[in-house]
Amino acid sequence: RPSATSMSSSSSTLICALSGDTVSGADAVVTPSGRICDKKLLLSKMADNGGSDPFSNQPLDEDQLVSLNASTAVVPPRPSATSMSSLLTLVNSEYSNLVLELFDTRQLLESTRKELSQALYQNDAAVRVVARLAMERDAARQELTNWKASSSSSTTAAAATVAAEVFADDGPAKKRARPTETEAAAAAPNNNESMIPAADLDIMTQTWQTLSQKRKATKKEVAAQAPTAEEIQSYAESDKKSYHKTKGKQGVWDMTTTTAAVGEDGDGELIVTVGKDKQVCVYNGEQVVNSFTIAAELVDASGDLVAAAANDTVKVFKGDEEVMKIPIVSKNQETIVGISLHPSQKHLVVATQHRILLYSVPDGEPLTVFESVDEIACGTLHPDGLIYAVGTTTGKISLWDFKSQKMAASMGGADAGDDASAMTNIVFSTNGYHVATVSADGKATVWDLKKQASLVELSSIGDAAVPAVTAVTFDPSGKYVAYGGDKSLVLTAVKEWTVICKMDQTKQVSHLAWTKQLVSASVKERTVRFYDAK
Numbered sequence: 001r002p003s004a005t006s007m008s009s010s011s012s013t014l015i016c017a018l019s020g021d022t023v024s025g026a027d028a029v030v031t032p033s034g035r036i037c038d039k040k041l042l043l044s045k046m047a048d049n050g051g052s053d054p055f056s057n058q059p060l061d062e063d064q065l066v067s068l069n070a071s072t073a074v075v076p077p078r079p080s081a082t083s084m085s086s087l088l089t090l091v092n093s094e095y096s097n098l099v100l101e102l103f104d105t106r107q108l109l110e111s112t113r114k115e116l117s118q119a120l121y122q123n124d125a126a127v128r129v130v131a132r133l134a135m136e137r138d139a140a141r142q143e144l145t146n147w148k149a150s151s152s153s154s155t156t157a158a159a160a161t162v163a164a165e166v167f168a169d170d171g172p173a174k175k176r177a178r179p180t181e182t183e184a185a186a187a188a189p190n191n192n193e194s195m196i197p198a199a200d201l202d203i204m205t206q207t208w209q210t211l212s213q214k215r216k217a218t219k220k221e222v223a224a225q226a227p228t229a230e231e232i233q234s235y236a237e238s239d240k241k242s243y244h245k246t247k248g249k250q251g252v253w254d255m256t257t258t259t260a261a262v263g264e265d266g267d268g269e270l271i272v273t274v275g276k277d278k279q280v281c282v283y284n285g286e287q288v289v290n291s292f293t294i295a296a297e298l299v300d301a302s303g304d305l306v307a308a309a310a311n312d313t314v315k316v317f318k319g320d321e322e323v324m325k326i327p328i329v330s331k332n333q334e335t336i337v338g339i340s341l342h343p344s345q346k347h348l349v350v351a352t353q354h355r356i357l358l359y360s361v362p363d364g365e366p367l368t369v370f371e372s373v374d375e376i377a378c379g380t381l382h383p384d385g386l387i388y389a390v391g392t393t394t395g396k397i398s399l400w401d402f403k404s405q406k407m408a409a410s411m412g413g414a415d416a417g418d419d420a421s422a423m424t425n426i427v428f429s430t431n432g433y434h435v436a437t438v439s440a441d442g443k444a445t446v447w448d449l450k451k452q453a454s455l456v457e458l459s460s461i462g463d464a465a466v467p468a469v470t471a472v473t474f475d476p477s478g479k480y481v482a483y484g485g486d487k488s489l490v491l492t493a494v495k496e497w498t499v500i501c502k503m504d505q506t507k508q509v510s511h512l513a514w515t516k517q518l519v520s521a522s523v524k525e526r527t528v529r530f531y532d533a534k
Helices: 004-011 039-048 084-166 181-186 198-217 219-225 229-233
Strands: 028-030 036-038 235-241 252-258 270-275 279-283 288-293 298-302 305-309 313-318 321-327 336-341 347-352 355-360 366-371 376-381 387-392 396-401 406-412 423-428 434-439 444-448 453-457 469-474 480-485 488-493 499-504 511-514 518-522 525-533
Touching: 028 039, 036 039, 198 219, 198 347, 229 235, 229 488, 229 499, 235 499, 252 511, 252 518, 252 525, 270 298, 270 525, 279 305, 298 336, 305 336, 313 336, 313 347, 321 347, 347 376, 347 387, 355 376, 376 423, 387 423, 406 444, 406 453, 423 469, 434 469, 434 480, 469 511, 480 511
Parallel strands: 252 298, 336 376
Antiparallel strands: 028 036, 235 525, 252 270, 270 279, 279 288, 298 305, 305 313, 313 321, 336 347, 347 355, 355 366, 376 387, 387 396, 396 406, 423 434, 434 444, 444 453, 469 480, 480 488, 488 499, 511 518, 518 525
């Protein structure tokens, strides 16, 4: 039986490529050409060949030879599982590792699926948005092209519509200049999705017809009840009330009037003010008939509804109960600059710096939005409820017609050669024939809606000029206009434009209203002052 040593030697036997004899591991070398040789015999042959490889005839150096040491056989390690129980333990451990690895793989697969699904959804949404924007762009281009083709006829029709709605029995209106392309594009009718619903438009149209007919039927009666010039000349402060809180900030932010009951004890002509004390007070000249707390700076009333607005929220109250709250979605941090309750009490108009928004009352459903090219500074609703006028920061008046649902006309502004100072207040006469504006530079101007042109600058009439006008209003008959500013209040006759009465004031006149009495309020005090003939 051979020994382990002989077996190891035989398993590592090397044959010399030169002699064919076996070579021990210590003497065996490998040439660069891959031949195994006896080192001594190879060096001797290289000496005879001049230092070249005897197999490839390439130059060969002794340092290029690789020595081979025959290694002994490696004994494999002893197995760790030497029994059935240890073997089962090993198999169970491997199975557990495999299951855990499979669980991790499944989790990774699920996470990858979610990421892929999200990426596909975002890609699909982006594609749909791009497609919608492309359609809207094409539709806008088509509408602009259509308007250019019919701009002349549409402009004439729009101006005629305004004149017809305000002066149905007073003859044809004067033609006006054609609006610019930018104005016309912005004043184009809304798309079908944002048009005023037919039912709401019918309510507004019927209200306009009713009020217009009533106004014309009672025109002579209202004129007969108006004070005479002699009575106006004797006007003086007859009373003053301080209904707002005595503590805290003093002053009235806004004031309006309504002719219907507001509150259980209120009736007839009522005055509504909102003060710096965060209170809205409704009173009939003798006592407060209703009040509620709200941090607001704008107020309007119609019938038994009162609307108050802060920077981005409008609330509507019936009595002291809040019936509607509308958060105005900000667009480029816009603020509310005007609110008007429709005479039907079914709609609310809100003006922001670049939009006119129409809501239904009391559900607060948005009905339509009109975009304005010029920045809006103030706004007011025509007494008949179908025309909304806005004053802009460029000194322009834009008239928006709810019936045609577009901007029907514009007056003034830098384009018309007028003063471009921003407007701060705008008000219609009760008979709907005139509109008066106050600008930031203290000028007050009366405009003729029929001629669509300015009639007079009130702040420069005669010796009673008011250098810094801040408030203006008309009497119920439309025969007189009152305007006030820094410690002065002036009453002027319409058409003649002559000053009839001037009264000195202790505070700045910030707000004016005229029902049976002339009423004024100031942002610098909480007192409301009443004026009447002596």
